[in-house]
Amino acid sequence: MAGLKLENVTKTFGDHDAVSNVSMNVANGEFVAVLGPSGCGKTTLLRLVAGFEQLNAGQIIVGGEVMSAPGQSVPPELRRVGIVFQNYALWPHMTVAENVGYSLKVAKVDRATREKRVADALALVDLQGYGDRRPANLSGGQRQRVALARCLVSAPSLVLFDEPLANLDVHLRAAMEDEFAAFHKRTGTTIIYITHDQAEAMALADRIAVMDRGRLIQFATPRELYEEPATEMVASFIAQGMVVPCEVLSNETNGRCRVRVLGQEAEFRCRKGQGVTADAKVCIRSADISAGGDGPIGVIVRRSVYKGGGSRIEAVAKADESVDLHFELADPHRLEEGATARISIGSGWVIPAEGAA
Amino acid sequence: MPLTGARKYQGSDGALIAGVAIIVAMLSIVPMFRLAFEIVMPQGSLSAAPTIAALSGSATWTATLHSLQVGIGGTLLAVVLGTAVALLVSLTDVRGRGPFVLFYVVPLLIAPQVTALAWLQLFGPASPFLKLIGMAPPLGTRNPLYSTGGIIALLGVQYAPLVFLMVRAGLRKLPRELVEAGLSSGAGRWTVVGTIILPLMTPSIIGATALAFVSCVGNFGIPAFLGIPAGYLVLPTLIYQRLASGGPAVLSEVAVLSMLIGLIAMAGILAQDFAARRRDYRITSASLTAAPFTLGKWRPLAELLMWLVVIVVLVLPILGLLLTSLVAAYGVPLTMKTVTLANYEFVLFEHAAARRAFFNSFGLSLAAAAFAVVIAVPLAYLITWRKRWWTRFLNLSAELPYALPGVVLAIASLLLFLKPLPVIGLHIYNTIWIILYAYLARFLVLALRPTISGLHQIDRSLEEAAQVAGAGLYRRLRTIVFPLVAPATLAGGVLIFMTAFSELTVSALLWASGSETIGVVIFSFEQGGDSNYAAAVSTLTVLVTFVLMLFTNLFARHLPSGVLPWRD
Ligand SMILES: Nc1ncnc2c1ncn2[C@@H]1O[C@H](COP(=O)(O)OP(=O)(O)O)[C@@H](O)[C@H]1O
Ligand SMILES: [Mg+2]
Numbered sequence: 001m002a003g004l005k006l007e008n009v010t011k012t013f014g015d016h017d018a019v020s021n022v023s024m025n026v027a028n029g030e031f032v033a034v035l036g037p038s039g040c041g042k043t044t045l046l047r048l049v050a051g052f053e054q055l056n057a058g059q060i061i062v063g064g065e066v067m068s069a070p071g072q073s074v075p076p077e078l079r080r081v082g083i084v085f086q087n088y089a090l091w092p093h094m095t096v097a098e099n100v101g102y103s104l105k106v107a108k109v110d111r112a113t114r115e116k117r118v119a120d121a122l123a124l125v126d127l128q129g130y131g132d133r134r135p136a137n138l139s140g141g142q143r144q145r146v147a148l149a150r151c152l153v154s155a156p157s158l159v160l161f162d163e164p165l166a167n168l169d170v171h172l173r174a175a176m177e178d179e180f181a182a183f184h185k186r187t188g189t190t191i192i193y194i195t196h197d198q199a200e201a202m203a204l205a206d207r208i209a210v211m212d213r214g215r216l217i218q219f220a221t222p223r224e225l226y227e228e229p230a231t232e233m234v235a236s237f238i239a240q241g242m243v244v245p246c247e248v249l250s251n252e253t254n255g256r257c258r259v260r261v262l263g264q265e266a267e268f269r270c271r272k273g274q275g276v277t278a279d280a281k282v283c284i285r286s287a288d289i290s291a292g293g294d295g296p297i298g299v300i301v302r303r304s305v306y307k308g309g310g311s312r313i314e315a316v317a318k319a320d321e322s323v324d325l326h327f328e329l330a331d332p333h334r335l336e337e338g339a340t341a342r343i344s345i346g347s348g349w350v351i352p353a354e355g356a357a
Numbered sequence: 358m359p360l361t362g363a364r365k366y367q368g369s370d371g372a373l374i375a376g377v378a379i380i381v382a383m384l385s386i387v388p389m390f391r392l393a394f395e396i397v398m399p400q401g402s403l404s405a406a407p408t409i410a411a412l413s414g415s416a417t418w419t420a421t422l423h424s425l426q427v428g429i430g431g432t433l434l435a436v437v438l439g440t441a442v443a444l445l446v447s448l449t450d451v452r453g454r455g456p457f458v459l460f461y462v463v464p465l466l467i468a469p470q471v472t473a474l475a476w477l478q479l480f481g482p483a484s485p486f487l488k489l490i491g492m493a494p495p496l497g498t499r500n501p502l503y504s505t506g507g508i509i510a511l512l513g514v515q516y517a518p519l520v521f522l523m524v525r526a527g528l529r530k531l532p533r534e535l536v537e538a539g540l541s542s543g544a545g546r547w548t549v550v551g552t553i554i555l556p557l558m559t560p561s562i563i564g565a566t567a568l569a570f571v572s573c574v575g576n577f578g579i580p581a582f583l584g585i586p587a588g589y590l591v592l593p594t595l596i597y598q599r600l601a602s603g604g605p606a607v608l609s610e611v612a613v614l615s616m617l618i619g620l621i622a623m624a625g626i627l628a629q630d631f632a633a634r635r636r637d638y639r640i641t642s643a644s645l646t647a648a649p650f651t652l653g654k655w656r657p658l659a660e661l662l663m664w665l666v667v668i669v670v671l672v673l674p675i676l677g678l679l680l681t682s683l684v685a686a687y688g689v690p691l692t693m694k695t696v697t698l699a700n701y702e703f704v705l706f707e708h709a710a711a712r713r714a715f716f717n718s719f720g721l722s723l724a725a726a727a728f729a730v731v732i733a734v735p736l737a738y739l740i741t742w743r744k745r746w747w748t749r750f751l752n753l754s755a756e757l758p759y760a761l762p763g764v765v766l767a768i769a770s771l772l773l774f775l776k777p778l779p780v781i782g783l784h785i786y787n788t789i790w791i792i793l794y795a796y797l798a799r800f801l802v803l804a805l806r807p808t809i810s811g812l813h814q815i816d817r818s819l820e821e822a823a824q825v826a827g828a829g830l831y832r833r834l835r836t837i838v839f840p841l842v843a844p845a846t847l848a849g850g851v852l853i854f855m856t857a858f859s860e861l862t863v864s865a866l867l868w869a870s871g872s873e874t875i876g877v878v879i880f881s882f883e884q885g886g887d888s889n890y891a892a893a894v895s896t897l898t899v900l901v902t903f904v905l906m907l908f909t910n911l912f913a914r915h916l917p918s919g920v921l922p923w924r925d
Contacts, residue, residue: 052821076824083825089818093840102836103826154826 002063002157002190003028004049009058009068011044018044020214021058026207031184031191033205035198037237041214042194046160049192050083051076063157082156086163088147090135096122096146097131103154121153124186125179141172145179152187161193165200177203198238202226210234226285228271228349235283235351242284244323248277248350261345262317264296270350282348286312289327291335295344299325301335315341369830377736378751384798385754388769395772396616399609411613420595421617423584426505427591428574428621431512435569438513439520440562442666444550446521447528450649451660458525458925459906460667465518465922466902468859470578470879471895472515472674477502477582478892479677485684485691486677496688503587508580512573514670519572520565522922527561528554533648546650560633567629571622575762577862578876582883592618593764597865605775608768615768619761626760675899682892700893704878710870711878711894717789718875722857725796726850729804733846734839736801737808742817755805758798763862770795770867789872795863800856804849807920811845812838844915851909852922859898 004026011019019041026032034042047053049060051073060068062081067074090099097118104114122128125145135143144164151159161180165173181204184191195201201208202222209219210233218230229235232243246261252274259268261282268282291313298318305312310330317323318340327343335341399407411417442461446454464472479486481500487493501507531554539549555562577593585594596611596618603610652659682700684691704711736755740748758766774791777784785791823837839846861876868877875898882891906923913924 050821050825052824076821077827077829079825080827081825083822085818085822087816087818089816089822091819091822091837091841102823102828106827106832150822150826156825 003030004158004190004192005059005061006049007059007061009045009048009060010056011041011048011053012056017214019048019055022211022214022216023058024209024216024219026190026192029188029190031193031204031206033193033195033201033208034211035195035201035208035237036211038196040211042196042211043162045211046083046162046192046194049158050081050160051079080154080157082151082154082159084144084147084151084159084161084164086166088135088143090143090146090150092135094135095131096127096133096135096138099135099146100131100150100153102150107154117153118149121149124152124183125149140168141176144168144176148179148183152183152189155187156189158190158192161191163194163196165195165197173200180204202238210237212237228269229283230352231354232281232283232351235281235349239285240326242286242325243281243351244284244317244325244348245320246280246282246348246350248274248280251275257350259348259350261348262297262319262323264345266345266348268348268350271352274350274352277353280353281351283351284325284345284348286327288345288347289325289343290346291327291329291341291343292333293342293344295342297343297345299341299343301337301339301341303337304329304335311335313341373735373830374739377732377739380732381736381751381754381801384794384801385757388766388773388798389757391773392612392616392765392769395609395612399612407609408613411610411617416590416595417614417617420590420592420614421621423505423580423589424574424591424593424618424621427508427512427580428570428625430505430509431516431573431576432566432570434509434513435516435520435573436562436566438517439522439565439569440524440558442517442663443521443524443528444554445659445663447525448550448554448650449656449659450651451656451663453660453663455925457663457667459923460671461521462518462923463671463902463906464515465522466855466906467899468578468856468861468876469511469515469576470582470861470876470883471678471859471898473511473579473582474879474883474888474891474895475674475678476507476511478681478888479674483681483688483888484677485680485689486673488690489680502583504583505589508583508589508591511579511583512576515576515579516569516572517670518922520562520569523565523568524558524561527558531557563629563632567625570625571760571762574618574621574625575764575862577763577865578880581861581865581880585884592621593762593862596764596768600866605771608772608775612768612772615762615765619765622760622762622765678892678896678899681889682896684889687886687888700889701897704890704893704897708890710873710881711890713871714873714875714878714894717792717872718858718860721789721793721796721874722854724793725800725857726804726853728797729801729853730846730850732801733804733808733849734842735834737805737812737842737846738834738838740805741809741812742820752805752809755802759800759802763799764866766795766799767863767866770798770863787869787872792864792867792872792874795867796857796860799863800853803853803856804846807845807849807916808842810920811842811916815841844912845920848909848912848916848920851905855902855905858901859895 006022006024009019009022010017022045034045036042044053048055048068051067054073055068055070057070059066062079067079094102100121101114101118104117109117118131122131125148127142127145127149130142135146138146165176168176177200193204205222207219207221208225210217210225212233218225218234225234225238229238229241235241235243244261246259248257248259249265250258252270252272255269255272256267257270257274259266259282299315300318301313301315303314310328311334312326313329313335314324314326317325329335396408397403445451446457477500478484480502482494482496482498484493502511535553535557536549539553544552575593577597580591580594581597584590590598592614596614599607599611680691683696685695685697685699689695706712736751740752770791774786785794819841820833820837823833828836859875861880864874864877865880868874875894879891879894882888882894909921910924913921
């Protein structure tokens with residue numbers, strides 16, 4: 001097992017920075033999710049760590065050993081890093097057991113030990129007795145598990161997952177998520193897990209690295225990302241936070257400050273040292289909005305989607321129709337399209353100004 | 358601070374790249390440079406004398422003119438025939454497409470000299486077939502195929518399937534929306550074919566035209582069998598005759614002639630490049646192919662026509678060949694009494710050179726196929742998965758000896774090995790090894806192309822997964838890459854075997870007593886007037902081709918489409 005350290009890692013394709021100045025420090029045994037919209041450089045980052053791409057600047061250190069530096073790089077086959085590929089990448093001309101045992105064979109492990117370790121690995125992913133099958137004769141979930149077994153059989157120091165659930169259907173995903181969590185608990189391996197699905201990242205990871213356009217935006221625990229997003233992008237990307245313009249009326253004291261948002265004055269959470277400003281943004285979660293009463297903010301309902309037991313209401317503020325809001329409305333209350341309602345915002349997070357981090 | 362491990366990695370990579378590059382250079386760049394060198398510095402000293410001698414002879418220009426004549430004529434015929442058949446098969450609802458394509462493409466796999474022999478046997482005054490149906494002209498009548506028209510006709514028949522395959526591949530990529538848009542704007546089918554489909558197919562047709570032209574001007578077998586008796590020489594046959602009568606002394610002069618034919622072929626390729634660049638109709642969308650036009654009551658007629666084509670271009674000539682191989686002597690009519698297997702017995706067991714030729718050709722083809730299969734995998738791997746700016750040149754270099762007419766490579770090989778190689782003292786001139794060298798160079802690309810297209814269809818993460826499992830380069834090539842592309846590469850190997858087995862162009866110039874090939878033996882029999890023996894040997898090669906085709910079909914399922922030309 002090993003920690004992973006990225007120092008100012010930059011990777012350029014032509015004149016386009018796919019990964020730009022990313023630094024992060026992953027502790028031994030930590031489960032880190034890399035989250036971001038498609039095309040933001042997640043796969044490139046993972047391939048840099050695996051050694052398939054050469055970086056332009058910075059350093060990658062695995063277990064205290066420099067693996068990549070500009071102009072030099074330890075080849076992937078010598079890194080002892082495991083990968084579970086998005087499309088599984090199982091070798092169709094080998095049986096399940098041959099797939100799983102390949103790395104042991106390469107390492108010249110003797111036959112008896114090899115067979116035992118393959119059997120153990122298959123047992124670990126609940127595939128006892130599948131050793132003689134061909135990958136073509138397995139279901140999607142089973143293939144995923146073979147890929148997992150193949151990666152863990154050699155006890156790699158670091159395991160990389162590239163959107164491993166993207167090709168599975170919804171109910172299989174939930175099952176596999178549990179399996180990954182169990183796998184991490186059992187083995188204690190350091191895991192870098194790439195996904196564009198924030199719910200998946202929140203459910204699995206100790207910490208999440210949010211990326212956007214090649215940059216690392218925020219690297220924090222799921223709770224911190226949800227409660228204290230560092231930028232508008234993180235705020236709206238995680239759990240569909242609403243980003244609303246506001247005025248900060250007082251300096252921060254005890255992590256709170258007074259703000260005026262859509263005409264309502266309230267006390268919101270904020271970062272230490274937040275100062276008074278007329279031009280700020282707050283992140284509001286739908287749970288922070290209470291409707292049905294006689295709140296200070298008027299809204300016009302644009303859409304109402306029945307969710308069973310309640311509705312999700314999408315609305316715009318009367319004061320500023322460019323501000324989209326959404327919230328839950330429990331039965332038996334109802335709001336039709338076009339109706340007006342009054343809401344109040346109970347809590348929120350003042351998003352720190354860019355560069356104030 | 359150098360990273361541990363990084364060095365070893367570069368080592369095995371570098372060795373592979375260097376090894377493959379050296380082999381490709383040895384087979385392509387070196388012989389071409391040797392040829393160019395000979396033209397600038399004939400026999401080692403700067404002189405223009407051989408060039409002047411070659412270019413001032415009237416025979417040269419007559420042969421050049423003839424080459425252009427049959428080249429252009431054969432190409433036109435092939436393009437018209439091949440395109441028409443491709444349109445019929447691809448755009449309409451005719452039945453029996455699969456078997457038709459199988460039979461229609463066969464002439465491409467039969468050596469040109471066998472095609473020539475077959476047609477000669479069919480139409481000649483001694484034709485057992487014409488005798489059977491009572492239409493044989495009197496003995497002594499001139500065979501109508503010994504003429505310019507005959508050469509053009511056979512070149513057309515030989516290479517129409519080449520055009521067919523390329524145009525059909527293009528038609529398959531034609532998105533149906535384009536056709537449907539035309540139809541729904543009120544255009545009739547003929548209008549759609551003329552204004553939408555054919556214009557969109559111009560890149561395919563232009564490409565096919567260039568390929569057919571290069572094949573026609575470089576062809577040796579057909580003008581050798583049909584032209585030499587009529588005193589009608591094209592550049593390849595002129596080179597052959599000069600060399601046969603003058604020996605190594607005239608090498609500098611024929612080098613100039615081979616350069617001439619090489620330039621004509623290159624001109625064809627460049628013209629294609631030029632024409633293609635001005636018409637960029639790249640089709641990007643991946644869509645279903647258009648629904649076939651229904652022929653209605655014309656369908657049976659179209660199908661009849663289709664199979665008539667197969668009968669004329671394949672069945673009748675092969676029948677002519679077979680019948681000739683079964684009669685005891687020239688001009689004897691075939692009856693239950695005269696039918697005999699004596700010709701086969703003679704060529705297989707009695708005639709020493711023919712017997713040797715079977716061994717030689719078998720060994721040469723097998724070696725060429727095996728070598729190509731082994732080299733194609735790392736080479737294709739570098740070209741597709743390890744793309745760099747220079748891998749393109751590797752690919753071009755491997756294509757060159759096949760793209761240029763066979764005589765060019767043969768002359769280059771002769772020049773290269775006439776004297777023992779310096780330093781190592783390798784002496785292979787006048788042995789079977791020089792033929793092997795030329796075969797390796799010429800046919801490598803036939804295994805390379807399917808391997809490249811196979812690799813394009815395989816996800817590279819399969820290799821990367823092996824890499825993170827700790828497997829080094831050679832192990833990955835052996836345990837992952839090779840097994841995955843093996844079907845495509847091996848199919849290429851089979852194609853090489855078929856092509857090399859009855860090859861004539863290269864071996865006609867390189868053979869010596871003891872290193873005869875089947876192609877050479879057929880040629881010698883025919884030149885000596887022993888058409889019956891020539892027909893027997895040819896029938897056997899056609900049989901081998903058929904058996905190999907059927908055998909390869911067994912694992913066709915595992916192949917990327919387009920690897921086996923005869924599989925639709
Ligand atoms: N080999 C490559 N050559 C050029 N551009 C690339 C290459 N690989 C990725 N990119 C570009 O880098 C950016 C990030 O890609 P990627 O890391 O695959 O994103 P993600 O995995 O987050 O969807 C994209 O704009 C992509 O087009
Ligand atoms: Mg990706």
